[in-house]
Amino acid sequence: MQILLILSSPDPEIKWNAVRFGNFLLNEGEEVTLFLNGPAVDLYAGDSEAFPIAEQAKVFALSDGKLAA
Structure with a gap:
């Protein structure tokens, strides 16, 4: 499944958790794009x-996640 995470907060905790969640999804075999x-x-x-x-x-x-801005 292709998943898009949209991150618009400057809060470090929210950014950290969004990337961690993306890593979790990648480990589960999903295709993940993180849009900043x-x-x-x-x-x-x-x-x-x-x-x-x-x-x-x-x-x-390194886990083939995609970043877009």
Whole structure:
């Protein structure tokens, strides 16, 4: 199944959880595209030890997830 996740929040926790959810879906065999809209286009803003967005985004990309902005 093809799944589109639309992310438009600048909140680091929401971005981190959206990418984690995308990784979960990829692990389940789904085709996932993450569309970044508005303030979420700067995906790595807010990357921290508490919310390692960059780490999750790397896993997403290596798992053949698609990013669109």
